[in-house]
Structures are given as structure tokens and as C-alpha cells.
Amino acid sequence: MQGRICLLLLIFVLCATTVQAQDSSYLSSYLISYPQTVWQAATAPLEWDAQAWLTAGGVVAIGGILYLTDEQSNSFFQQHRTELTAEFSRIFKLGGEGKYILPGLGLTVASGLLFDSPKTADTGLLCLKSFILANGVSQVLKYSTQRQRPRHGKGKEFWNGSGFTRHRQSFPSGHSTVAWSLAPILAEQYREAKWVAPVVYTFAAGTSLSRVHDNEHWLSDAFAGAVIGYITAKLTLVSTPRLEVYPNAQLDGVTLLYRY
Secondary structure, three states, X not given: OHHHHHHHHHHHHHHHHHHHHHOHXXXXXXXXXXXXXXXXXXXXXXXXXXXXXXHHHHHHHHHHHHHHOHXXXXXXXXXXXXXXXXXXXXXXXXXXXXXXXXHHHHHHHHHHHHOOOHHHHHHHHHHHHHHHHHHHHHHHHHHHHOOOOHHHOOOOOOOOOOOOOOOOOOOOOHHHHHHHHHHHHHHHHOOOOOOHHHHHHHHHHHHHHHHHHOOOOOHHHHHHHHHHHHHHHHHHHHHOOEEEEEEEOOOOEEEEEEEO
């Protein structure tokens, strides 16, 4: 955990240094957008219409059904494990590995700014924000729900055991959360390439299912992580200042600006 925090701080320093070199006002706007997005998420239900509430109810209902059938779905996955499915699971699991994704996002931001590719830097910053916020929600739920992982063989119930411990953190799936916090952003940023959305969403779904296959999470854990990541990504896209390049006649070149 301490290693991840240090790595995260390093990425922020890297982002701050490179962004400030281009536009000193962007960094503050970008960082302020973090609590703004959290507030937007917390207050959004106050503005929901009937359709939004119906959609939310449907998501909760699906989660409830998955919870009720968790033991059956877990048995199905474990009974159908093969060497081939294990290899696919190993590959898809990488889609939720923060220890690889965080450095990748840091390099994406730095390379985008250093090589004059605002879209690349923008994508990296959007993904970084979505990753951090979604992972924060996931970690709070993990420690507050105290659910045992299926491999422990102690049932699917929440708050299963006395006290609070970091060893009961099955709900939701962190890997699923991470994968789905990135997929919508990549699909939106590169929507002109028709193949990107199917690929990133397929990989995100594969990451979620890999955790069930590996007996690390219940199917409802994977579903909850996907919902958290997806919603966070969508909120990030509409509440984060964006980098753009505009012609600048005075400088006889271009200027890096930002917009909401």
C-alpha cells in the first residue's frame, strides 16, 4: 500500500511539472475538478428523472440477483476451469493491475506533453483521475462491507466475522473497478477508431470475469466493481477540464489551452 501511495505521488509530481511547463493555470483547475466530481456524484440523485431512477433500480436489482446466485455462479466457474481459461484469465487480469497501470498512465501524460500530443496527455489525465476516484470508492466499500473472498470457503455474506480487518475485502472487485474506470474514457477519446470501444470493453469484461474464474471474487463483486468504474469514468469525462491546442498568431505556432 505504501509503495502505491509513493508511486501515485511521484506521478502527480511528474504531471505537475510537465503541465506547469505548458500552462500553469491548468494544474489547479484539474486538481479542483477532483472534489467537484465527487460532489457531482453525491448530489446527482437529487436531479434524476424517472428514467434515471428506473435505470438505477435495474442496476441494483441485477446486483441483488447476482448476490443471491453467487454460490451457484462460483461453482459453475470453478467446475469449468481449464488450462486454456486459466491462460486467458492471466492475460485479462492485467487490465486491473494498478502496479502496471499507474506507471503507464504517468508515462502517457508525460509523453503527451513532452511530444506535443495534448490528446494523449488529456487521455492519461482523465484515466488517472477516474482510476483514483473509482479506486477510492472501492477501497472504502472493501473495508466497510467486510466480505470474505470465495476461496476462503466461509460464505458469501457481508460483515462475516468479528471486527474489521483488511483480510475481508472481497466487495467490490478492485481489478474490475480499475478496468471499467478506464474503458469508457479510452472508448470516448478514440471514438473515431471503431475498433477501440469493442476491444476496451471486451478486455474490461474479461478482467471482471477473470477474478471470478480465479476464485478471488464473487460474481456480484465483479459486477459492483464494473458499475463503480463505469460511472466514475462517465462523470470524469463530463467534469474535467480538457487540454486542447489552438493556433497562436503572436507566437507563430500553437498554444496549449484547456476547457471544460
